[in-house]
Amino acid sequence: MIKNGLVDELKIFINPIVLGNGNSIFHGIQNEIKLKHVNTKVVQSGNILLIYKPI
DSSP, rough: TTTTOOSSOOOEOOOOOOSSSSTTTTTTTTOOOOOOEEEEEOTTSSSSSEEEEEE
């Protein structure tokens, strides 16, 4: 959906935990997608919500 320009906003939650490895949430995207940071929110649990919009 990102590749086809169908995404208006990306909301990414960061959970403060350290892991040894994992999968990229952007796996398979071939071309650079420029994003503009819109907002950041820290919730009571300590998680962080990052909000971006494609440029």
